[in-house]
Amino acid sequence: MKDVTLKDMADxxxxxxxxxxxxxxxxxxxxxxxxxxxxxxxxxxAAGAEVPVPEDFAFRHLLVASAISRGLYRxxxxxxxxxHLAHEWYSWLPHANPLxxxxxxxxxxxxYLTGAKLIINESGNWALQSSLCPDSPMHTMPRxxxxxxxxxxxxxxxxxxxxxxxxxxxxxIDYRSPTAAKYRKEISEFYDFVKANPAPAGQPEATVAIAxxxxxxxxxxxxxxxxxxxxxxxxxxxxxWYEGAPERGWDIVKSVFYPRPPVLAPHxxxxxxxxxxxxxxxxxFATDRIEAAFLNANYKALIFSGWNTCSPExxxxxxDYVKAGGTLCLAIPHLSTNKSRNYHHYGVEDLVNKGDxxxxxxxxVLGEGERxxxxxxxxxxxxxxxxxxxxxxxxxxxxxxxxxxxxSASVEVLATDDEEFRPFILRCKSGKGEVFFINSWAYPGxxxxxxxxxxxxxxxxxxxxxYGYIARNARGHVWITGxxxxxxxxxxxxxxxxxxxxxxxxxxxxxxFHNPRRCVxxxxxxxxxIELAPAEFxxxxxxxxxxxxxxxxx
Numbered sequence: 148m149k150d151v152t153l154k155d156m157a158d159x160x161x162x163x164x165x166x167x168x169x170x171x172x173x174x175x176x177x178x179x180x181x182x183x184x185x186x187x188x189x190x191x192x193a194a195g196a197e198v199p200v201p202e203d204f205a206f207r208h209l210l211v212a213s214a215i216s217r218g219l220y221r222x223x224x225x226x227x228x229x230x231h232l233a234h235e236w237y238s239w240l241p242h243a244n245p246l247x248x249x250x251x252x253x254x255x256x257x258x259y260l261t262g263a264k265l266i267i268n269e270s271g272n273w274a275l276q277s278s279l280c281p282d283s284p285m286h287t288m289p290r291x292x293x294x295x296x297x298x299x300x301x302x303x304x305x306x307x308x309x310x311x312x313x314x315x316x317x318x319x320i321d322y323r324s325p326t327a328a329k330y331r332k333e334i335s336e337f338y339d340f341v342k343a344n345p346a347p348a349g350q351p352e353a354t355v356a357i358a359x360x361x362x363x364x365x366x367x368x369x370x371x372x373x374x375x376x377x378x379x380x381x382x383x384x385x386x387x388w389y390e391g392a393p394e395r396g397w398d399i400v401k402s403v404f405y406p407r408p409p410v411l412a413p414h415x416x417x418x419x420x421x422x423x424x425x426x427x428x429x430x431x432f433a434t435d436r437i438e439a440a441f442l443n444a445n446y447k448a449l450i451f452s453g454w455n456t457c458s459p460e461x462x463x464x465x466x467d468y469v470k471a472g473g474t475l476c477l478a479i480p481h482l483s484t485n486k487s488r489n490y491h492h493y494g495v496e497d498l499v500n501k502g503d504x505x506x507x508x509x510x511x512v513l514g515e516g517e518r519x520x521x522x523x524x525x526x527x528x529x530x531x532x533x534x535x536x537x538x539x540x541x542x543x544x545x546x547x548x549x550x551x552x553x554x555s556a557s558v559e560v561l562a563t564d565d566e567e568f569r570p571f572i573l574r575c576k577s578g579k580g581e582v583f584f585i586n587s588w589a590y591p592g593x594x595x596x597x598x599x600x601x602x603x604x605x606x607x608x609x610x611x612x613x614y615g616y617i618a619r620n621a622r623g624h625v626w627i628t629g630x631x632x633x634x635x636x637x638x639x640x641x642x643x644x645x646x647x648x649x650x651x652x653x654x655x656x657x658x659x660f661h662n663p664r665r666c667v668x669x670x671x672x673x674x675x676x677i678e679l680a681p682a683e684f685x686x687x688x689x690x691x692x693x694x695x696x697x698x699x700x701x
Contacts, residue, residue, distance in 0.1 A: 152486040153362035153456060156376040157190055157433070160364070164194035182231045182267075186367030189359055189431035192219050200229040200265065203418070204237035207368055209254055210405040210420040210643065211429070213261035215359065217350055218428035221445060222437060229265025230258040235330070236270065236277040238418065243282055246411050248329050249660055249682060253419060255337045256684045260645050260654040261426065262350040272330040275320040284319045284326055344686060349649030351426040354623040356446040357400050360455025361432045362486060369394045369592075375488065387488040393480075395592025396452035402607050403614045406640045410659050419658045422643045423635035424618040425626055435460050439467035447621035450614055451477040452591050456486050457499045466507050470578030476617055478585035478594075479512060479548050490590060508575035508582035509554030515588050516547035519564035521599060522571050522609055532561045532572070532616055538601040539565055540609040545589035547571065562609065572613060583613060605637065625653055625689070627666040632674065638664045642679065646670070651691035656684045 168179045181188050181196035184205030192199055199219050201212040209230075216228040234251045241247070258266055270276045278285040289312045318324060364376045373390045374382040382388035401407070404427045405420040428446070430437060435458055442449060442464075449468065455477075462482070469475050480490050482499050495502040495514050502512035521541040524534030540562075547569055552558050554575075561583075562572035575582045587594055595608030607615065619634055625646035629636025641664040644655045657664045657679035668675045671690050679685065 151378065151381055153364065153375070153488065154486045156378065157362055157364055160187065160190050160376075161194035161434075164191050164196060168195035178226055180229075184237075186215075187364045188215060189219055189433045190364065192223055192225070193431070193433045193436060197225055198227050198229065198265075199225070200231045200267065202231045202233050202237075202269070203254065203258070204233045207237070207417040208401065208405065208407070208420065209257050209418050210261060210422060211367070211401065213258065213263065214353075214357070214405070214427055215429040215431075217262055217353065217426070218356065218359075218430040220350065221428065222430055222441060227264055228262075229267065230254075230263045231267045231269060232258075233269040234271065235275060235326075236279055239280055240411060240414055241281050242284075242326070244411065244414055246660055248333060250411065250418065251330070252333050252337070253656070253658060253660075253682065255333070256656055257419070257643060257658075259341070259346060260351075260643055260656055260684075262645070262647075264346055268330065268334055272327055272334060273322045275324065275326060284324060287316055287319045289313055289316070347647035347650035347652040347654070349647055351645035352623045352625065352648050353426040353428040353445070354447045354621050355404075355424065355427045355618050356430045356442070356449050357404070357427060358449055358451045358455065359429050359431045359433070360451060360453055360481065361435055361458070361461065362456040363393075363432075363454040365390055365394045365397075365454065367397060369398055385488065387490060391490075392590040392593035393454035393490060395595075396454075396590055396610075397592075399591060399595050399608065399610050399614065400450075400452050403611045404618070408640050408659070410641070410661075420643065421640040421658055422645070423627065423639035424615070425623065426645045427618070432461060435464070437464060439464045439471065439473075442468045443471045443473055446473065447623075448474040448476070448617050450617060451475075451481040452610075452614075454490075454590075455481045455483075457482045457484055459499060462499045462507070466577075469507060469580040469582055472579035474581050474583070474617060474621060475507075476583040476585070476613065478587050478589070478591055480588065480590050504584075505553045506577075508573070508577055508584045509552060509557050510573065510575065510584055510586075511551040511553055513549045513551055516549035516569070518546050519543055519566070519569070519571070521565040522562050522594075523565040525560050525563045525568055530561055531559075531574075532612065534562055534612075536565070539599045540597050540602075541599050542596060543587075543589075543594055545587050545593055548586045548588060550586055572609075583617060585610075585613075624648070624692070625668070625670045627668055627677075630665070630667060630676075632667050632669075635666075639666050642666055646689070648692040651689050653687040653689050654685070655679060655687070657682060 171179050178197040180198040180200045181191040182200045184202045199216040203209050203212045206212040220228040375388050407416045407420045483497050485497050504510045521539040523536050523539050527536050529535040557576040559574040560570045573584045591610045595610040597606040597608045641659040646653050660682045665678045668677045
């Protein structure tokens, strides 16, 4: 197992999925759905499954599940995408919390808002199945102690001993139960809403995409004890196979684009998120099945944050995307060709083109540079990113790249280390587009600490600052800001919104069940203050765009 690679793991998964899909098709099935809580659902689609339907509550982030499904839908020209809501199993919220069913209702509307055209409710409406919350009605059933811990006893003799006692309590868990009645009520009311307001045609506008890199087969929720692809035997001998800095990059993405404020307090909110920068897709670089033409046709900006294994083919795609007008953000390790999870001690020889990124961003990486601790702006006057001396971000504790700038006229330094002012974040013009090049040997997930002079309680870190800046520059036709009308503020993190160009509809939802939330809505030159009541969902009519108008780069 010591020589196993990420490619081996991905190929094994895809072969099994492809064989199963082939079997189903040969048996006369139509479209095959991929339904699970797996963050590697992109590999299941690449292997032949045709309809992504994530098990949203198990996925533990409703809007991220939508983002990857929507990205795959566009990328693979799929017939449909949807949502499998296992609220009874994985909401985990106690029934004693009065938000238990408001959470379920909010999830239905969020999937509508994000573009799902299919919603499946897994359980609860006719019979309960789960005991995964402290006061589930399932806990009222007789507790049966098996003779051997961990074994499930289902034989007739075992059942006969307990069924009479259990039958007296079936009213707590079958279709007669108050819980099942609540599920049916919420589903019925949402069905009435959809009949009166059919799902808007098409998909929401998304002008920013997050790249799910090649061989990124992590779980999607960072845990340092979790092994990539479940390869614990490999991780025992090579700790790089445990989740680390590459996977923490997804935490930054969620914090910036789909933040989850504590709206279910006193319990944790794993599921509901606002979208202060609007709908953002996740597109997959799995096995390099993505083309520059697709990226340019759909997205103004593309951000790499998590793991990526680069290749000459992928590099050419990124060059073409930028030259044609795209904005790209990545760090040195995103351009590594490594397939063995070596993201600490790789060398220039492991980088695509041996570190010569002149065609992409006018930079050559000559080797691993010196370690630095604080990042700051290059001048005392704030630059476009808002950085200036003496504000410091860190402590980084990471190595810079030793670089040569081959096209200095096209490169602007936005961030440096605070001692020698060596370049850390560079803005590199290339063709009609630009690259935000993070000159670090480490992944962004290792670079987002903000514990230093000038740090604030609402800081999203330097990488978060960068991602937000890119998103604001890549806005579409509809966006929201705070009252200053410049950028999203704290209230915007409680508001999910989308714009459907094909239907001329704007959807807005306040995920806060207790407080109104305010924003300023910008659409086609109009600027309107908006106040959403607690848990309010609102649909507004706006401009219908012609197909050629869908991606205005001006």
